[in-house]
Amino acid sequence: MLRRAFLSTVTAAGALLAPAQPAAATQRSPAGPARHAQDDWLDQAPERHRVIFDTWMADKFGEAVGFAGNWMRINKEQYGLADGDLAMVIVARHGSAPFAFNEAIWTKYGKIFAANMSANDKVAHPNPSTNVYAARLAALAKQGMRLAVCSLTTRAYTQIIAKETGAEPEAVLKELTANTAGPATFVPAGIVAVTRAQERGYALVSIG
Numbered sequence: 001m002l003r004r005a006f007l008s009t010v011t012a013a014g015a016l017l018a019p020a021q022p023a024a025a026t027q028r029s030p031a032g033p034a035r036h037a038q039d040d041w042l043d044q045a046p047e048r049h050r051v052i053f054d055t056w057m058a059d060k061f062g063e064a065v066g067f068a069g070n071w072m073r074i075n076k077e078q079y080g081l082a083d084g085d086l087a088m089v090i091v092a093r094h095g096s097a098p099f100a101f102n103e104a105i106w107t108k109y110g111k112i113f114a115a116n117m118s119a120n121d122k123v124a125h126p127n128p129s130t131n132v133y134a135a136r137l138a139a140l141a142k143q144g145m146r147l148a149v150c151s152l153t154t155r156a157y158t159q160i161i162a163k164e165t166g167a168e169p170e171a172v173l174k175e176l177t178a179n180t181a182g183p184a185t186f187v188p189a190g191i192v193a194v195t196r197a198q199e200r201g202y203a204l205v206s207i208g
């Protein structure tokens with residue numbers, strides 16, 4: 001359902017959160033990829049061990065949160081590491097993006113999210129109408145986890161919410177971006193953030 005929404009709203013959504021003009025590469029090494037200022041937030045994190053969890057289907061997000069918790073726990077228990085040694089990013093895009101928003105947002109728009117989130121099997125695993133992962137995300141955030149939220153997807157949900165509630169799209173967008181379930185960066189596109197993170201030394205765990 002979200003896929004259809006993307007096709008019908010992407011043109012109108014472009015005016016809401018128009019991307020800045022592409023920045024010139026800030027650094028380039030003959031032996032490595034170009035660096036861009038939009039991605040520098042990825043380096044504002046520990047360097048000893050870095051991981052990025054890529055999620056895009058609603059019914060798989062719980063697995064990502066679970067594995068993320070295991071990654072943190074085992075690094076501490078078995079390797080003697082601390083929060084300051086570990087950098088973790090969870091990408092929320094496509095069907096999983098609404099889980100990046102806090103309970104206040106879900107109280108208002110949970111039913112809309114549930115009706116529109118893409119999932120592998122909505123019959124076996126119906127989309128929830130509350131953010132069932134909010135507490136676990138908050139616990140991970142205390143250990144240094146950060147969210148990378150797809151702006152492309154956020155614009156699509158903005159249009160869906162505005163259409164169904166009659167609210168002004170700009171007001172909805174402002175509300176969403178101000179109410180995340182943990183420290184978050186709204187990236188131009190989640191899939192781009194995944195590739196940029198790998199270029200900066202993050203190991204990829206792809207959940208789906």
